[in-house]
Amino acid sequence: MIDNGLLVQMLMGALLGLSVYLPLAAGQLSLATPAFYAVGGTLAALLSTRWSALGATANGGFPVPSLLLEMALGGVLAGLLALLVGRLVLRLQGIYLAIATIALVEIVRVAILNLPFTGGAVGIFAIPQPFDTAAGYLLPALALLALAGWLCQRLELMPLGRAMAAIRHDELAASCMGLDTTQVKLTAFVLSAMLAGSTGALAAHFLNTWNARQGSFDTSITTLAFVVLGGSRTWLGPVVGGLLLTALPELLRPVGDVRLVLFGLVILLGPVLAPQGLVTPALLERLGGWSLRSGASRKTENAQP
């Protein structure tokens, strides 16, 4: 059964999936999401444990507005970092960009490990709690996901989203049409970083502790798997992928020791059976084509022959 704690983890998985999706929507394979996630998480962990102005109480409580402030700050800091780094790395394409972003993940991990104020390998613990139970985290996580989803949905109709799609289809052609491709790619990269940073700030409180292991190369691969399984063509793909793949290892607990084998099988068979992912544009089109009104009118016609 899915308890609220797992549901929060699933929502955070969906958020990280969206963060990988955004650059991908502009044709850029970036694996940097865990780096920004780690930046946001470390910032929140530091602020809430060291800066008493945020209102952490002695018994481990924490005001909710401060949490929202941390999420905003985490997003801004990650976005700034993305702005700096993006100018450099977005000159690269395809697998070279992927490798450069893996390097960014490693740099951030090693920095967090070695900075004098981030607690070294043990990390920062006893992070104060804004909510008594895991259910409390549902609201901010859902709100962030709704915001990100709304943005992605709007993006498809906005010039920026169209430009991203154009670059994804053919970057050379897009630039010939006069699009400032660097600017568009950078915007997508920064949006992705802000999302990951805010998610990290929320995750730091949810996990009670934060250390350099949270944003590792492993996380890069996990979040990429969300997008591959869910589908990289629509924003709902990574959301579905993130929700499912985060829940699956826990739902498979009853099968015992072979649960991770089954989990691996799902990741293996997913792309084989659904090469475009679970959620494809064609699926959405079919879903959107079902006309509720025509069904309803047909019913009234049947009632009055």
Place this chain on the structure above:
Amino acid sequence: MTTSSPPSTAGSSGPIERQQRGALRLAALLAAGIGVLAWLGRSSDPAAKPLPAGPLTLGAAIAFTGNANLYGQDQRMGLALAERWAQQTGAPARPVRLQLEDGASDEPSAIAAFNLLIRQGVIALIGPTLSQQAFAADPIAQRQGVPVVAPSNTAKGIPEIGHFISRVSAQSSVIAPLSIEEALRRDPSIRRVAVFYAQDDAYSTAEVAIFQKALAARGLNPITVQRTQLADNDFQTPITSALQLKPQLVVLSVQAVAGGNLIRQLRELGYRGQIVVGNGLNTPNIYPICQRWCDGILIAQAYSPELNTPINRRFQQLFGQAHGDRPPPQITAQAFAAYQVLFEAIQRLQRKGGLTGVTLGQARANLMSELLSGTYATPLGPIGFSPEGEVRQDRFYVAEVRMAPGGRDGRFALVRELQLQENQP
């Protein structure tokens, strides 16, 4: 691209509009699904329900997967032996059953396993394997008032997480200095010490700080401190630069596999002096890695197979029956002790009547105070708890690895047993 989708006219809708509508519908569906899941999964905390009659469930969340599974396997053996021991000690006042869950080696998995076990109504928890996981999962048990006994968390600050958190694994600050003392007793002329540790590992960084403090207390300043990485297996460079400074003693604080390789390479590159190692190498699993080069390394332990007490003999016997003729590792003994202290506290509480006519939440709270108030004769020696839940263990051991002539197998030979007065249970 533009040619394929004709401009949409009023009334009909193009593929983009249909996709948008489809996305909205799927999103609404997902939102509804999440809402239903949130409603179904809302905290149905069994703590308020009356404690059911019949056997009590102990939950254990330990690492069967991930990089800590070497320790998790040892812990699983210890828990299984403890279960058998409990069954064979005669009819208990209150039967206890064990529910094992994989806590993996990362924080989210430990949290999920703890949540799952707590919702299943366990009376107490054993785990998680790593200290870093404990910092994530223990606060959850603390908030819900579920007693936790950690079998292998040695980092500073674990019992301080809260009233319900305790451990049977002595902090490295207590154990680690003892082996240095032994090395200096053997060769008082030692002045030049080299230190190696894995800088990205919580256990190593914590332990090395204690080693360095112990060295400083004896007026020794390391001539070099070499940092390695958790995943390193080739140490030629740090060893070469350390050996140029001609150390008389090498202190290592790394995990088992890396440590075995490091020792072997140290010897192969010509180091002949004493080697003191930390708790990470406290497992017979290092023998196949460093083979005859392991011979003579010094290690301080919280458990000695050579301790001659009835419970340790019984533990050895059970271990021998299940796993053949070899001495049990410390981490297995500690897992056994974690189960044992909970089992004995439950039996005492049952006899006192603290488990009748109470809710599960009250039973958990009663068990916690009963646990902390008792003393226990475990395979580790006699142990008790401080009011914070820190283990009070007064008997520690310094062992020397003695390898068999073939270099394939060896044992931790007890060289000294120490009684620490301030830690009496």
